[in-house]
Amino acid sequence: MIDVCSTISSFNKTREPERLLMKYRNMRTSPFVFLRATCHLFYERVAPDLHAMQAPLTWCMGDMHLENFGSYKGDNRLPYFDLNDFDEAVLAPTHWDLIRFLTSILVGAKSLGINSEDAKGLVKEFLSSYQTVLASGKSHWIERETSVGLVRNLLTAVKLRQRCDFLDHRTLFKGEKRRIRIDGKRALAVSPKQREMVEKFLKEFAENQPDKKFFKPIDVARRIAGNGSLGVDRYIILVQGKGSPDQNYLLDLKEAVPSSLAPYLNTPQPQWQSEAQRVVTVQKRMQAVSMAFLHPVTIKNKSYILRALQPSEDRVTLDGSVSSLTDVKKVIEVMGVVVASAQLRSSGRQGSATADELIAFSQGKDWIKQLIKLSEKCAKQVNADWKTYCKAYDEGYFAADKI
Structure with missing residues (x-):
């Protein structure tokens, strides 16, 4: 029962x-x-x-x-x-x-x-x-x-x-720089310790990327998104991108935890290097074209998925009251x-x-x-x-x- x-x-x-x-x-x-x-x-x-x-x-x-x-x-x-x-x-x-x-x-x-x-x-x-x-x-x-x-x-x-419209929706200006909009609906403030952890990670991550300046952090916040995953370690990060202010990029850094199905399956699973590798590998296999900028990463022995937040991400509004059956x-x-x-x-x-x-x-x-x-x-x-x-x-x- x-x-x-x-x-x-x-x-x-x-x-x-x-x-x-x-x-x-x-x-x-x-x-x-x-x-x-x-x-x-x-x-x-x-x-x-x-x-x-x-x-x-x-x-x-x-x-x-x-x-x-x-x-x-x-x-x-x-x-x-x-x-x-x-x-x-x-x-x-x-x-x-x-x-x-x-x-x-x-x-x-x-x-x-x-x-x-x-x-x-x-x-x-x-x-x-x-x-x-x-x-x-x-x-x-x-x-x-x-x-x-x-x-x-x-x-x-x-x-x-347009990217600039997307940025205007998620950020605000303080002086000449953008800052993530802390509104309690999409983002919450981070602690100094959390900010330090994310910024240190980005600096190390950038060392192995072709454009190191792209990942220069401007601001960090805790991200509010989804339903099932609410409460896992998750951040929204504003980075330099291709230039300030309107070519800045927003990144999503989300902790990867074991699948909820795992305890109930009889099917043997591959030995993944990390939970993030599992998520990213299967996503790339199943999607017709891989989502741009998708990486499994590790921070302090915890597995995370790093990806870009895109203006093009959206859902179809399925509402029979405004659309026909x-x-x-x-x-x-x-x-x-x-x-x-x-x-x-x-x-x-x-x-x-x-x-x-x-x-x-x-x-x-x-x-x-x-x-x-x-x-x-x-x-x-x-x-x-x-x-x-x-x-x-x-x-x-x-x-x-x-x-």
Whole structure:
């Protein structure tokens, strides 16, 4: 028997209290946000059912849900729409990613502005699109010229974004220099010790880079972003970049922690040099084009992922109250294409199934019925767990003095 509140509390016990309180507050807002923030609880619940099902091994992003698809600029400087969060990445049966995504559609129906029956229809649309691409054995990539509907609108919009506008949104001027905007929503102040640690790291990192001046630090803050990872060690860093003030760059430095899926998997995993190497390696395997500037690094024996923050990073707004159901369906279909393509692209690597094995798997029908049935069961469980959480939260179980 799983005790929802103690499980959540135990999982988050090492998180930084200030940002952890933000996470707990966010989780109270909706079952969809709760789902996003409790990947560990989700897989603890569903693991026995998944172990009873047969599926080929694939590289999985681990935390696949509606909010973990989006735009970014690749290392070829073009914007793409793809999977974008690999913190939980592992080698696992393909169902492990699929069930979380399908559940997110059902749990997120209200957030999507659609009813439960339409949400069930979207589940089928996703699986149909996923199965079609998997059966073809050919991976696709989604860029502006190959996209449609809301995804095309997003990629067209982000292509026009300027770095200086992005910087103006995240920073402010003090004299002639930019400083990170400490607003309590995206950034919090750092301690002198934290600033010293980050600046020392950047100086050492720059020594092995072609343009050492690029990484000269201007300012550092603690970053507020995401849901599940809120409270891990994370910084936003303003660096010299290609010149001040409008060619400065913002970097994200995020601690990499073990995957939440690991305790529940029977699948042997590669021996990674670090958790950050796991995340970055799988991300580069699964994405159509690698995100620009992505590095696994180590600071004081802790593993971190260093990357650039881009003006082109964004998500499609899936809201049935402002977009037609047809438009939402097209986005879900694109997501099916993206997932199947990522699995095909990373096939045959360190134990993952080959493309031929994935094609053979796609011909089956029983797994689709099993996943649809299991996703409905999972959605009911998530909603029940959220209600349990809300009651405890309202009674002060997750208050500051309990952390």
